Amino acid sequence: MKLKTALMATALAGVGFAAQAQEVTVMSWGGAYTKSQVEAYHKPFTAETGIKVNSVDADNPATPIKAQVEAGNVSIDVADVEFSDAVRLCDEGLLETIDVSMLPAAPDGTPATEDFIEGALQDCAVANIVWSTVMAYNSENVDGTPTSIADFFDTEKFPGKRGLRKSAKATLEMALMADGVPAGEVYDVLETDEGIDRAFAKLDTIKDDIVWWEAGAQPPQLLADGEVVMSTAYNGRIFNAAVGEDQPLEIVWDGQILDFDLFVVPKGAPNKDAAMKFIAFSTDTQRLADQASWISYGPARKSSGDLVGLYSDGKTEMAPHMPTAAKNLENALVNNFEFWVDMDAELNERFNAWLAQ
Structure with missing residues (x-):
């Protein structure tokens, strides 16, 4: 009986430990x-x-x-x-x-x-x-005030290095918007060979000035350190650096790309x-x-x-500060999820080939 009681106590202790x-x-x-x-x-x-x-x-x-x-x-x-x-x-x-x-x-x-x-x-x-991918800049390192996604690609008006995510997604869409394609037409253009060529041609104009990033923590650091004067970034990371850490970083909401x-x-x-x-x-x-x-x-x-x-x-x-605030949505693009499910592999292969050129 003592053995049975001892075994039961051990079993119950095991159950308690498992739950804990x-x-x-x-x-x-x-x-x-x-x-x-x-x-x-x-x-x-x-x-x-x-x-x-x-x-x-x-x-x-x-x-x-x-x-x-x-x-x-x-x-x-x-x-x-x-x-x-x-x-x-x-x-x-x-x-x-x-x-x-x-x-x-x-x-x-x-x-x-x-x-x-x-x-x-x-x-x-x-x-x-x-959340959204936005462009941001360090106000202490830029002469003037960038106001549009086109300014990101204007290295004559705003000289200096640019930070870009090392990925086709969002990068190609922003290139097209900077080249004058309305947000509502971006994916129609990007679904064509001519549209893809147009996006890469726009990227060619700043290729020598690009610093590539892969982790979300990198753009605020690149901006704070002065390694780039502008960068694409996740809006929350820039908010955290600007408000939470008192860095002189500003978001330009024009051309933001919304995502889940x-x-x-x-x-x-x-x-x-x-x-x-x-x-x-x-x-x-x-x-x-x-x-x-x-x-x-x-x-x-x-x-x-x-x-x-x-x-x-x-x-x-x-x-x-939310990407969904009415003022911030004036020229916003909602990520076309179905497009990227279908085209992710193909466009990233083209993107990586472009990088290697």
Whole structure:
């Protein structure tokens, strides 16, 4: 009887330890963005559930998913990825499907399916933010005031190096807008061979002045250090440097390219149940509004908008800094996700060949 009791006590202790040791590994982009997620999602999720969150970063969290799933050695439970990568990975069978019925309703009872903005819910992904690629400059290193995406390509009017993401996506669209293509016509032009040639021809005009970046933390640093006078960048990273770190950096919203970031769960994630709990928790109305107090990315839920208030400094109103603010949308382009799902491989192959020339 004593042995049986001892075995039962050991078993119960094991169950308790397993529950206590439950964890989830979340991969994101690093820097100010990961910090916003740690503060708004990770810490309160652990406090409420007891599930530990392991935070890891990558230059692009979509990149390791394919290799891990195909190798049958998945260490990521949740990844924060761009829209076109979420759709592509889902189409390739590399992600778990997500049951949107698990997502909590808005505070007024509106179902999640009606509360998320259009496009934010996909078969294998749930959006958390709306962000944008913008051009930015260091006001101490530029004579005059750049006001348009065309100024980014005008090295006579604004001499100096330019920072550009080492990727075809967003780079080609901005080149076309700088060359006079209206935002609403960019993808019609880019779907033609002549349009692609036109974009690369525009890039040729500044090729010798480009400093390429790959990680989101790089553009603010390049601008602050004076290595470039202008750079494309993620709007939240520039906001963090300008407002959070008091750097003399300014955003030009003309020609911004809007995009989603979404949470996905790689196929075979070791902690799938905990991953789904994390996504449901982190994309509720309050949590998305809370993240917007740490970085200037728009919440993916409609009901979060009215809850977005001050930056974590307690004095800066966040609304004017959002890419979705009316004034900032005057000449904005929404990323055509379907276009990049179809054309990503082809255009990046052309882009890499152009780089090597």
